[in-house]
Amino acid sequence: MATAEVPMIELQGVTKQFVKPSGEIHTVLRNINLKVGKGEFCSIVGPTGCGKSTTLSLIAGFEAPTVGQVQIQNKLLDGINSRAVCVFQSENAFPWKTVIDNVSLSLRLKGIKKDKAYAEARHWIEKVGLKGFEGHYPHQLSGGMRKRVALAQCLITQPEILLMDESFSALDVHTRSLMENELLNIWEETRASVIFITHDLEEAIALSDRVIVLTAGPGATIKGDYPIHLTRPRNVSEIRFEPGFMQLHEQIWNDLRDEVMTSYAHAIRA
Structure with a gap:
């Protein structure tokens, strides 16, 4: 009998709380x-302040769960x-x-x-499309090129897990599309x-194998877990016009919209 593959990342009953300056307990995730x-590409979406970045911090080990545990291939993450x-x-x-000094x-x-x-750095600099810019300094590069440097800095370590927090949000729409395709090629x-x-x-949707929808905070939970069978x-520019993409977008947005409106209502009352 075949055994189920051990997940690379597993969050088990994770709740994360912080103590406010007032002494009140604030529950971010529940x-x-x-x-x-x-090897799975999983995206997490949700309204502002729902705990997406906190989830990433827990997997990175920057924060520890208040309740529950994070496991990496069946081993408890401690630190x-x-x-x-x-x-x-x-x-x-x-x-x-310089670029090569930063990457290496x-x-x-x-x-x-x-x-x-340096030899390994040149390999990854070429992979992210920056061959010829090894001797440049960050201020001599465009925003998109600096983001490529950041990607090469991470990939040179050949990580098993890549954690990305709004990594392309500051880029213009055209550069963002280029970086998304570059990321998929490397992945x-x-x-x-x-x-x-x-x-x-x-x-x-364009990037992922799965999309996770978090509810509005405080005490955000997982509302939806959508496999992306594209x-x-x-x-990423072309996949958005496929009928399957638009059906997925409508389905997930129906879940996400309610949480965005709930979050907005909380912000107005605050």
Whole structure:
């Protein structure tokens, strides 16, 4: 009898609470149960303030659950998740270092010799479409190019888990589309497990194998878990015009819209 594959990421009955300055307990997430398989691309959507970034922090090991546990391939996560890397909305390149120095830095810090680290950095710089810009500094690059540097910085470590928090939201629509396709191309090769946080439902559907919808906070829970059965490989600009895409968008938006309106009503009353 075949055994079920062990999930790469599993949240078991996770609740996360914080203490406000007033001393009041604020519950961000409540009883989250989520499994993400090895090599699966999973997006999380929900209204502002529902706990999407907190979920990412729990998987990264930046925060510990108040109740429940996070497991990485059946092992309890206790501290920083060494098998994951994060790509945030903000840039993380050192302005006084060149592209190749920024990308190779994590290998150099591990004690890898400069020539070997540079060779690996050149490979990933080319992968993200920046060949020829190795000697440039961040201020000499466009926003989209700096985002490519950030992606190369993460991918050079060959992570098993890639955590992305609104990573492309600051880009213009054309650059964003290019970066989404670049991400899919690289993911097809590396097959890291991806948790992708976004406010853009179209982006979530275009990229993902699954889309998770969180309810409005406080005490957000999982409202919907939608498999995305669209063909791969995908072009994110073209896939949006397929009938299957539009049907999924309507179905998921019906769930998400109610939570957005609930969140908006809470904000007005606050």
